Amino acid sequence: MYVCICRGVTDNAIREAVEDGARSWREVRERTECATQCGRCACTAKAITRDAITQEMMPSEDLAYAV
Numbered sequence: 788m789y790v791c792i793c794r795g796v797t798d799n800a801i802r803e804a805v806e807d808g809a810r811s812w813r814e815v816r817e818r819t820e821c822a823t824q825c826g827r828c829a830c831t832a833k834a835i836t837r838d839a840i841t842q843e844m845m846p847s848e849d850l851a852y853a854v
Contacts, residue, residue, distance in 0.1 A: 790832050793824035798835050805839035812836050 788798050796819045804818040815836045816822055822829040 790835060791819075791821040791824075791828040793828075794820045794822075796821040796828075796832070801832060801835045802839045805836065805843050809836075810840060 790796055790798050790801065800819050801815055801821065804815045807818070809815045809818055812833050815832070821832045
């Protein structure tokens with residue numbers, strides 16, 4: 788879904804920025820240019836960024852050792 792209409796940024800682009808190493812809203816904004824024009828998308832984009840960072844930082848179940 789498009790999050791930032793002004794810059795054409797999607798939720799997938801935000802998640803990809805996090806997958807590529809962005810670890811803060813500031814870094815995501817710099818990489819995607821999301822919310823750099825009118826700013827109406829900032830709250831939604833921040834929420835998506837927070838969710839993506841949380842998912843990225845959680846340990847994956849497939850990496851767990853079998854007991």
